[in-house]
Amino acid sequence: GQNIDQPTEMTATEGAIVQINCTYQTSGFNGLFWYQQHAGEAPTFLSYNVLDGLEEKGRFSSFLSRSKGYSYLLLKELQMKDSASYLCASMDSNYQLIWGAGTKLIIKP
Amino acid sequence: IAGITQAPTSQILAAGRRMTLRCTQDMRHNAMYWYRQDLGLGLRLIHYSNTAGTTGKGEVPDGYSVSRANTDDFPLTLASAVPSQTSVYFCASRVSGGGNQPQHFGDGTRLSIL
Numbered sequence: 001g002q003n004i005d006q007p008t009e010m011t012a013t014e015g016a017i018v019q020i021n022c023t024y025q026t027s028g029f030n031g032l033f034w035y036q037q038h039a040g041e042a043p044t045f046l047s048y049n050v051l052d053g054l055e056e057k058g059r060f061s062s063f064l065s066r067s068k069g070y071s072y073l074l075l076k077e078l079q080m081k082d083s084a085s086y087l088c089a090s091m092d093s094n095y096q097l098i099w100g101a102g103t104k105l106i107i108k109p
Numbered sequence: 110i111a112g113i114t115q116a117p118t119s120q121i122l123a124a125g126r127r128m129t130l131r132c133t134q135d136m137r138h139n140a141m142y143w144y145r146q147d148l149g150l151g152l153r154l155i156h157y158s159n160t161a162g163t164t165g166k167g168e169v170p171d172g173y174s175v176s177r178a179n180t181d182d183f184p185l186t187l188a189s190a191v192p193s194q195t196s197v198y199f200c201a202s203r204v205s206g207g208g209n210q211p212q213h214f215g216d217g218t219r220l221s222i223l
């Protein structure tokens with residue numbers, strides 16, 4: 001079957017670093033996406049990985065291990081505006097996205 | 110501004126009524142999608158269209174229908190609404206071809222069925 005697992009909720013402190021993990025199992029694999037979703041808003045694209053390794057984009061980085069079916073999103077220098085849900089999604093062989101339930105990240109001052 | 114427009118923004122509907130959620134994009138994306146998002150669950154695909162004139166069923170298609178008469182529009186219809194269809198509905202679009210193209214989302218329609 002197809003399955004995406006990520007923690008339901010995480011809490012971190014402003015200025016700190018947080019890592020949000022995601023494990024996936026899909027029929028075929030065409031890449032792993034991370035999206036950010038603020039409460040009451042639409043998801044917005046953050047990152048895409050298809051090869052093993054780390055992709056860095058400013059304060060955000062995303063890592064992929066295809067052999068382990070594992071990805072993480074790393075957020076550095078946390079700001080209050082980073083409080084949001086972070087959605088992990090795996091693209092299957094039909095180029096459809098299979099979504100995790102999302103990780104709600106709470107940032108405390 | 111290029112993007113995806115969904116209408117209405119929110120709606121309260123009596124059970125048994127018919128309702129069409131509208132979705133229009135001006136990015137000339139071939140692929141379009143309808144999702145529902147419920148608390149504690151991931152986005153679940155209702156229907157999709159890889160190109161104008163074609164549609165396909167997603168994970169939760171029952172009670173919903175779609176059409177894709179042209180590239181820009183992808184309406185979602187609830188033929189006879191039931192309370193379990195209370196949800197937030199998102200329309201998304203994507204450039205076809207290659208895995209690295211992300212889906213872009215509209216602002217959503219918040220639908221309550223009473």
